[in-house]
Amino acid sequence: xxxxxxxxLMSRRPLVFSLMRADSLRETVYLRAVLETMxxxxxxxxxxxxxxxxxxxxxxxxxxxxxxxLKASEEGLNLRRQQLVxxxxxxxxxxxxxxxxxxREADRALALAEDTRDIAALxxxxxxxxxxxxxxxxxxxxxxxxxxxxxxxxxxxxxxxxPATGSLSWIMPVSGRIVxxxxxxxxxxxxxxxxxxxxAGAQIVAPAAGRVAFAGDxxxxxxxxxxxHDDGWTSLITNLGRLDVGVSAKVLQGSPLGxxxxxxxxxxxxxxxxxxxxxxxxxxxP
Numbered sequence: 001x002x003x004x005x006x007x008x009l010m011s012r013r014p015l016v017f018s019l020m021r022a023d024s025l026r027e028t029v030y031l032r033a034v035l036e037t038m039x040x041x042x043x044x045x046x047x048x049x050x051x052x053x054x055x056x057x058x059x060x061x062x063x064x065x066x067x068x069x070l071k072a073s074e075e076g077l078n079l080r081r082q083q084l085v086x087x088x089x090x091x092x093x094x095x096x097x098x099x100x101x102x103x104r105e106a107d108r109a110l111a112l113a114e115d116t117r118d119i120a121a122l123x124x125x126x127x128x129x130x131x132x133x134x135x136x137x138x139x140x141x142x143x144x145x146x147x148x149x150x151x152x153x154x155x156x157x158x159x160x161x162x163p164a165t166g167s168l169s170w171i172m173p174v175s176g177r178i179v180x181x182x183x184x185x186x187x188x189x190x191x192x193x194x195x196x197x198x199x200a201g202a203q204i205v206a207p208a209a210g211r212v213a214f215a216g217d218x219x220x221x222x223x224x225x226x227x228x229h230d231d232g233w234t235s236l237i238t239n240l241g242r243l244d245v246g247v248s249a250k251v252l253q254g255s256p257l258g259x260x261x262x263x264x265x266x267x268x269x270x271x272x273x274x275x276x277x278x279x280x281x282x283x284x285x286p
Contacts, residue, residue, distance in 0.1 A: 168208055168229055168230070168231065168233045168283060169208055169209075169253060170207050170208045170233075170235075170271065170280065170283040170284070171205075171207050171208070171253060171254070171284065172196075172207065172269065172280070172284060173204050173205050173206065173207045173235075173237055173257065173267075173269060174196060174198045174202050174203070174204045174205070174260065174267055174269075175196075175198060175202070176196035176197045176198030176199070176202070176267070177196065177197045178194065178195070178196060178197075179195040179196060179197050179266055180194070180195045181194055181281070182194055182277075182279040182280070182281065183279070192270055192277035193236070193268050193269055193270035193271070193277070193280070194268070194269050194270075194279075194280055194281060195266055195267070195268045195269075196266065196267050196268075196269070197264065197265070197266050197267075198260045198265060198267055199260070200260060200261070200262050200263055200264070200265060201241070201259050201260060201261075201262065202259065202260040202265075203256060203259060204237060204240060204256075204257045204258050204259060204260060204267065205253075205254045205255060205256055205257060206227060206235075206251040206252065206253055206254060206255045206256075206257055207227070207235050207237075207253065207269070207271075207280075208227070208229050208233070208235065208253050209229065209230075209251065209252050209253050210227040210228050210229040210230070210233075210235070210250075210251060211227065211228050211248065211249070211250055211251070212225060212226070212227055212245050212246065212247055212248060212249040212250075212251060213226045213227065213228045213234075213247070214226040214247060215243050215245050215246055215247055215249075216243070216247075218238075221238040221239065221268075222238060222239040222240065222261075223238075223239070223240040223241070223242070223243050223258070224236065224237065224238045224239075224240065225237045225240065225243065225245065225257050225258070227251065232273055232274040233271070233272070233273055234271070234272045234273075234275075235269070235270070235271055235272075235280075236268075236269070236270040236271075236272070237257065237267060237268070237269055237270075238267065238268045238270075239260075239261065239265065239266055239267050239268060240257070240258040240259065240260065240261070240267070241258070241259050241260050241261030241262060241265060242258045242259040242261075243257070243258045244256050244257060244258045244259075245257050245258070271283070
């Protein structure tokens with residue numbers, strides 16, 4: 001009852017004003033006693049509210065920080081999206097350019113195949129093109145401008161154009177029974193390659209790293225692949241059942257070139273150094 005009455009009194013007139021306008025000493029003492037009794041109770045009952053207010057402010061701060069982090073993430077994602085779009089555009093342009101170059105080189109290789117009288121002449125033409133391409137790639141770049149007017153640039157004409165190449169690392173492109181070896185008599189002439197009888201559908205791989213100079217059908221030899229290697233080496237593989245590479249493709253040693261044909265296929269491998277046939281078995285280690 002006293003608490004209810006005190007609260008009603010406080011609602012009608014604040015206690016501070018009551019103390020300032022107390023009519024008698026007795027009323028002053030009474031109001032002081034009410035304050036001393038009520039304030040702890042009010043503090044106790046409002047402690048939960050104060051903690052909720054503090055917690056609400058903490059949640060607001062956390063929400064503001066989360067919103068700032070989200071905004072920064074969205075800006076980063078937008079920037080990354082723009083970068084990816086730019087990269088995709090460059091890749092698309094580069095892909096179209098590469099496809100155009102590969103298509104032109106394939107057309108030129110097919111034209112050479114039609115013009116040459118035999119496969120040896122085709123390999124010589126392709127090797128000459130490869131040698132010219134290597135020489136052009138080895139040319140030094142443009143001479144830089146002087147750092148300041150009056151300074152001189154010295155160009156070392158005796159400097160090597162590129163790194164020296166070592167011996168060829170070469171492997172047989174397919175395994176199989178030897179049908180004819182290098183130098184074996186084949187009618188009126190002698191073989192300048194090795195003919196194997198692999199399993200039907202056997203995987204045929206690149207014997208050494210290089211660039212595909214020709215890939216396609218050639219009269220009398222079925223599907224063939226000619227690979228230009230470094231330092232004047234050229235490999236020829238004939239009678240493939242399926243081709244998995246195209247002209248101007250860069251291959252590593254062991255890269256898939258295609259498959260042997262069905263039934264009882266034969267695959268012929270030739271290796272040339274500066275146009276001269278070389279026994280490929282001589283490059284295989286013991």
